[in-house]
Each structure stands twice: as structure tokens, then as C-alpha cells.
Amino acid sequence: MTIMSEPAGLGRFGEYGGRFVPESLVPACEQVEAAFREAWVDAGFRAELHELLTVYAGRPTPITPARRLSAELGLTLLLKREDLAHTGSHKINNVLGQALLARRMGKRRLLAETGAGQHGVAAATASALLGLECVVYMGERDVARQAPNVRRMRMLGARIVPVGTGSRTLKDATNEALRGWVADTAEAYYCIGSVMGPHPYPWMVREFQSVIGTEARAQVETVPDLVVACVGGGSNAAGTFTGFADTTARLVGVEAAGGAAMTNGTPGVLHGYHSMVLQDENGQITEAESIAAGLDYPGIGPEHAHLGAIGRVGYATVGDAEVVEAVHRLARTEGIIPALESAHALAWIIREAGELAGQTVLMTLSGRGDKDMEMFE
Amino acid sequence: MIFTDKSTKKLVPYVTGGIVDGWADYVCAFADNGADAIEIGLPFSDPMLDGPTIQEASDRALANGTTLDGILRDLSKISVEVPLIVMTYANLAVRAGFCDRLAEAGIRGLIVPDAPLDEVGPIRDAANAAGLDLIPLAAPSTTADRRREITASAQGFVYAVTVLGTTGERDALDPAANALASSLRALTDLPVLLGFGVSTPEHAAAAVRDADGVVVASALMRRLMDGAGPDALGAVVGNIRKAI
Numbered sequence: 001m002t003i004m005s006e007p008a009g010l011g012r013f014g015e016y017g018g019r020f021v022p023e024s025l026v027p028a029c030e031q032v033e034a035a036f037r038e039a040w041v042d043a044g045f046r047a048e049l050h051e052l053l054t055v056y057a058g059r060p061t062p063i064t065p066a067r068r069l070s071a072e073l074g075l076t077l078l079l080k081r082e083d084l085a086h087t088g089s090h091k092i093n094n095v096l097g098q099a100l101l102a103r104r105m106g107k108r109r110l111l112a113e114t115g116a117g118q119h120g121v122a123a124a125t126a127s128a129l130l131g132l133e134c135v136v137y138m139g140e141r142d143v144a145r146q147a148p149n150v151r152r153m154r155m156l157g158a159r160i161v162p163v164g165t166g167s168r169t170l171k172d173a174t175n176e177a178l179r180g181w182v183a184d185t186a187e188a189y190y191c192i193g194s195v196m197g198p199h200p201y202p203w204m205v206r207e208f209q210s211v212i213g214t215e216a217r218a219q220v221e222t223v224p225d226l227v228v229a230c231v232g233g234g235s236n237a238a239g240t241f242t243g244f245a246d247t248t249a250r251l252v253g254v255e256a257a258g259g260a261a262m263t264n265g266t267p268g269v270l271h272g273y274h275s276m277v278l279q280d281e282n283g284q285i286t287e288a289e290s291i292a293a294g295l296d297y298p299g300i301g302p303e304h305a306h307l308g309a310i311g312r313v314g315y316a317t318v319g320d321a322e323v324v325e326a327v328h329r330l331a332r333t334e335g336i337i338p339a340l341e342s343a344h345a346l347a348w349i350i351r352e353a354g355e356l357a358g359q360t361v362l363m364t365l366s367g368r369g370d371k372d373m374e375m376f377e
Numbered sequence: 378m379i380f381t382d383k384s385t386k387k388l389v390p391y392v393t394g395g396i397v398d399g400w401a402d403y404v405c406a407f408a409d410n411g412a413d414a415i416e417i418g419l420p421f422s423d424p425m426l427d428g429p430t431i432q433e434a435s436d437r438a439l440a441n442g443t444t445l446d447g448i449l450r451d452l453s454k455i456s457v458e459v460p461l462i463v464m465t466y467a468n469l470a471v472r473a474g475f476c477d478r479l480a481e482a483g484i485r486g487l488i489v490p491d492a493p494l495d496e497v498g499p500i501r502d503a504a505n506a507a508g509l510d511l512i513p514l515a516a517p518s519t520t521a522d523r524r525r526e527i528t529a530s531a532q533g534f535v536y537a538v539t540v541l542g543t544t545g546e547r548d549a550l551d552p553a554a555n556a557l558a559s560s561l562r563a564l565t566d567l568p569v570l571l572g573f574g575v576s577t578p579e580h581a582a583a584a585v586r587d588a589d590g591v592v593v594a595s596a597l598m599r600r601l602m603d604g605a606g607p608d609a610l611g612a613v614v615g616n617i618r619k620a621i
């Protein structure tokens with residue numbers, strides 16, 4: 001059996017996953033699952049998605065050998081360039097799939113939560129492309145720190161709902177998106193931005209992101225020693241790992257030190273799924289705290305909890321200062337400004353370079369850093 | 378058994394545990410003004426199914442340092458005759474020993490809004506082992522098959538959700554509410570109570586034309602947060618009692 005296969009039962013990856021939603025949302029989740037199962041084996045749907053990924057999103061994205069940085073680090077670093085996909089991150093892969101599904105289901109409106117704004121921008125983009133309305137829920141703190149993306153979403157015609165409760169970041173935006181969906185299941189489709197949420201989302205989003213890993217596996221001549229990706233909810237990492245889970249490559253997911261659900265979390269239930277979550281001794285979810293809005297999330301996709309539990313993927317953390325340094329380093333050595341989220345993977349590679357001498361390392365560069373420029377002023 | 382018979386209409390008011398110091402006085406006031414059972418919210422940081430009023434109530438309670446221990450300690454200092462039921466989210470309900478602690482404190486039932494029929498099994502087992510009833514929810518969108526399964530495994534009462542939406546006051550009772558209550562009543566001998574958005578005595582009166590009772594939460598919590606004391610809020614409960 002392959003390691004990253006279809007979840008068992010009601011979305012179980014080992015003991016993690018599930019569908020912890022109110023009864024009122026169960027039928028909506030069941031409809032999404034039925035529609036996805038049908039679409040995913042429909043050659044017509046696959047062809048239409050492939051077409052959009054190719055002529056619209058710019059896939060396949062290249063693999064760039066980071067020559068100067070590799071020489072400095074004493075290893076061979078290959079970058080899977082999701083920053084070059086339309087809208088500037090891997091989020092578009094998932095959103096095009098889900099938006100096509102929403103249209104196929106006859107929905108008029110996409111609801112999306114967003115942290116860094118990359119998923120929101122991707123959702124707004126796909127909505128414009130397919131003629132759907134788009135409502136994006138975003139924590140007030142993120143609205144302030146990711147202003148360029150807020151402007152992009154508005155230009156694309158999306159309505160932004162700032163969320164002022166709790167930590168005013170991605171966690172609270174997700175709560176509010178779920179509340180919005182409960183009240184609007186007939187016309188709205190909830191387009192979740194990562195491998196989280198109730199079944200079938202963790203599985204479906206991984207399937208839509210598996211294009212990263214499938215392409216990369218075909219693009220590398222030999223299986224790399226190591227495959228590394230940053231982990232917020234875990235979608236770019238999960239998509240990447242699908243291409244390598246059944247190879248000899250070592251797999252590493254890098255979390256933000258302030259939002260490290262795998263490293264510092266305990267099992268719990270958040271946003272409709274059972275996984276590792278950051279919580280206090282009373283079971284209250286604690287607030288993540290990272291310079292990268294897209295990693296400021298106290299949970300992690302259930303499949304990651306499983307891959308960690310069975311030891312197939314190792315999870316590490318890096319802190320804000322190393323990340324900022326990694327952004328500068330890639331900019332100066334390769335002429336690529338990565339997103340703060342993506343720079344987490346790079347920061348870990350830089351830190352571990354001594355151990356990795358001579359190895360071939362494939363890193364998913366999940367997005368570009370334009371949205372973060374204000375953070376560097 | 379939370380309710381011994383269905384001959385009278387049931388009134389279940391709600392209070393968020395720990396929302397203010399002395400919050401347990403509201404429990405006593407509700408009991409003194411005709412409540413048949415009282416629902417106590419154990420606040421959770423991420424209340425997915427709650428609208429702005431209960432969200433704010435939960436935030437305030439957590440900001441006050443409210444914990445399960447504290448709530449149970451406060452309850453141990455009062456004595457009320459009516460059954461107490463705890464409402465909280467799955468992340469708290471799945472914690473080891475949770476149901477045992479509720480039962481030791483005399484709690485009689487548990488409501489977990491984000492644990493649907495397919496996921497509630499382990500929680501129900503733990504609740505039953507501790508001697509608690511696990512009260513399920515059903516919504517207007519719940520299919521006929523699920524309504525049958527939910528009522529078949531229900532304990533205590535069936536909590537019928539009036540709307541596709543979150544908790545919170547509404548101007549009118551959704552017409553779907555009474556239809557849902559009727560359909561559930563046809564499937565079970567347990568009482569069927571309507572909740573979510575039951576905001577006025579008029580709503581309550583309309584609800585019990587087809588339901589066995591009502592749960593009232595946001596309308597009470599808004600007044601509490603606006604400063605209403607136990608006597609004033611008890612009077613509001615009393616007015617709803619009269620209406621049903």
C-alpha cells in the first residue's frame with residue numbers, strides 16, 4: 001500500500017482526521033465529498049483542471065538549481081518554483097480545483113479563509129475567472145500586515161470580511177468562514193485553503209496539490225536525498241510529499257517556532273478535524289505567533305500528524321530571525337525573493353547545511369515575497 | 378433521565394459558566410423562575426457554532442480565567458433541584474476523564490455541537506460510562522435517515538436547531554423550526570426542544586406548538602452582558618415560562 005493513499009472511513013489518516021462539524025454542516029460536507037469523488041475520476045474534469053493549470057496558472061513550474069547558494073552551503077539545492085505560478089504561490093493549484101468543483105456543484109459563491117492573503121488572492125482570482133462571487137474571511141491583524149494582498153483581492157472583486165475575534169488571525173478567520181458556511185450552504189461553497197478542516201478537505205486539498213510532487217518527481221533526474229517544505233496547515237508540503245513518500249527520500253516539514261503544532265502540540269479537535277493542535281492545559285487553543293501570517297496557525301493537517309506518528313516525515317522548527325536572514329540570503333545569491341512562509345524551509349536547510357553536506361535537497365519554494373515587503377521596512 | 382415526563386412544556390435557559398463572578402447565582406435564579414433544566418456553557422476558545430453574543434460571553438469568561446475546575450467548584454456551592462447540562466465543544470469533551478468529572482459534580486447531561494452522529498460515539502460511551510446523557514442535535518438540513526438514527530440513539534432530549542446558522546437572537550422564528558420539531562417528535566418518545574434564536578416569549582410560545590420545549594441562550598446572555606442581574610434575568614425566564 002502506498003503511504004499517502006486515500007484516508008480510511010470518515011477521513012481517517014491513522015487516528016487523525018474525521019468530520020467534527022455541527023449536524024447542520026454534515027450534509028454540505030457529504031455533498032462536497034460526493035462531488036469530489038465523482039469529479040476526480042471524471043476524465044473531463046481532470047482535463048479541464050489540467051488545462052487551467054497549464055494555460056492559466058503557468059504549470060508546470062520549473063525546478064531551479066540554486067547554484068550560488070548551493071556552492072556556499074556545500075550541497076545541491078533544487079527549488080520547486082511555486083512562486084512562479086499565477087498569483088504567486090501554490091495556493092492557486094488547490095483553488096482552481098475547488099472552484100471548478102463548486103461550479104460543477106452549481107454553487108454561486110466561494111467562501112475562503114486566509115492568513116497571508118495568498119489563498120484569498122487565489123480564491124478571488126479563480127472566482128473572477130469562473131464567474132463566481134467570492135467572500136474572504138481574514139483576521140484584522142492579517143488585514144493590517146498583508147495590505148497588498150487585501151488590495152489585490154478587492155481589485156479582483158472579492159468582498160473581505162475582517163474578523164475581530166480571538167487572536168484576529170487565520171484561526172479566527174476559519175471559525176468565521178465555517179459560521180458563514182453554516183448559514184449559506186445552499187449557495188456557497190467553502191473553499192478551504194490547506195489540508196485541514198472536515199473530511200473530505202484534507203484529502204481533497206492534498207490531491208489538488210499533488211501536482212507539485214508529481215511534477216517534481218518527473219523533473220528530477222534521480223530521487224533527491226532530502227525533500228523539504230514549510231508547513232502551516234501543510235498543503236504545499238503534503239502536495240510535495242505525495243511525489244516522494246514512496247521513495248527513499250528523507251522528508252522534512254518545517255514549522256514556524258511560534259506555530260509548531262507538530263513539535264509543541266498535543267492531540268485535539270479544531271476546525272472540524274482531529275490532529276495535533278497548540279492548546280493550554282485546559283484545552284483552550286493557544287494563539288500562534290509567527291512573522292509569517294501564513295504559518296500563524298495552531299493546528300496542522302491530520303495527514304501530517306499521521307505521517308509524523310509513523311515516522312515517515314520529520315518535523316522541525318525555525319524562528320523568525322533565521323527566516324528573515326534566509327529571505328535576504330536567497331535574494332542576494334539567487335535573485336529570488338521568497339515568501340516568509342517559504343523561507344522557513346530554506347532557513348532550516350541553511351541551519352542544517354553542515355549535516356547535509358554533499359546531499360541533493362529539493363525544496364518547495366511555496367510563494368514569492370512581494371506581499372511581505374512592508375515587513376522589511 | 379433528564380425529564381421524567383412530557384406532560385408540561387420544558388424550559389431550558391443557558392448561562393456561560395464563569396462569565397462574571399457569582400455567575401452561579403443566575404443558575405439559582407433560573408431554577409427559581411421555572412426552568413426545567415439549565416444548560417451551562419463551558420467556554421471554548423473557538424466556538425464554531427456560536428454567533429457574536431455567545432462568542433463574546435465565552436471570550437469574557439476565558440478572560441476571567443474560567444476553567445472546568447472553577448465552574449464545577451462554583452456549582453458545588455449552590456444547590457438547585459433541576460438537572461444541569463453542560464454544553465461544550467469536542468476539544469474539551471474528548472479530554473480524558475472529562476465526563477467523569479462532570480458526573481462527580483452532579484451534572485446530568487452533555488451537549489457537544491461539533492460532534493455529529495458519526496463522530497460522537499466515543500464521547501457518548503464516555504458520557505454513558507459516567508452516567509451522563511449525551512444530548513444530540515438535529516438541524517433542518519439533517520436528512521430523514523439521519524433524523525431516524527439521531528433520535529434512535531438520543532438520550533435526555535433531542536435538541537432541534539431552528540435554523541441553518543449559528544446561535545444568536547433573531548427577529549422571527551424560522552418556519553423550518555416547527556416542521557423539524559414535528560418530524561423529530563414522530564420518531565422518538567423523548568422530548569424535542571427547539572433552540573437557537575428563540576429570543577422572546579412569543580417565539581417560545583410559537584415553538585412549543587410543535588416542540589416539547591425550548592432552549593434560550595443568546596437573548597439571556599445579551600441582557601446579562603448589558604448588566605442584568607440574577608433577579609432581572611430570572612424575571613425574563615419567568616416571562617418565557619408563562620408564555621409556554
Ligand SMILES: Cc1ncc(COP(=O)(O)O)c(C=O)c1O
Pocket residue numbers: 089090115116117118119193194195230231232233234235236237293294295339341342366367368
Ligand atoms: C507562500 C505560502 N506558503 C505556505 C503557506 C502555508 O500553507 P500550507 O502549509 O498549507 O502550504 C502559505 C499560507 O498562506 C503561503 O502563503
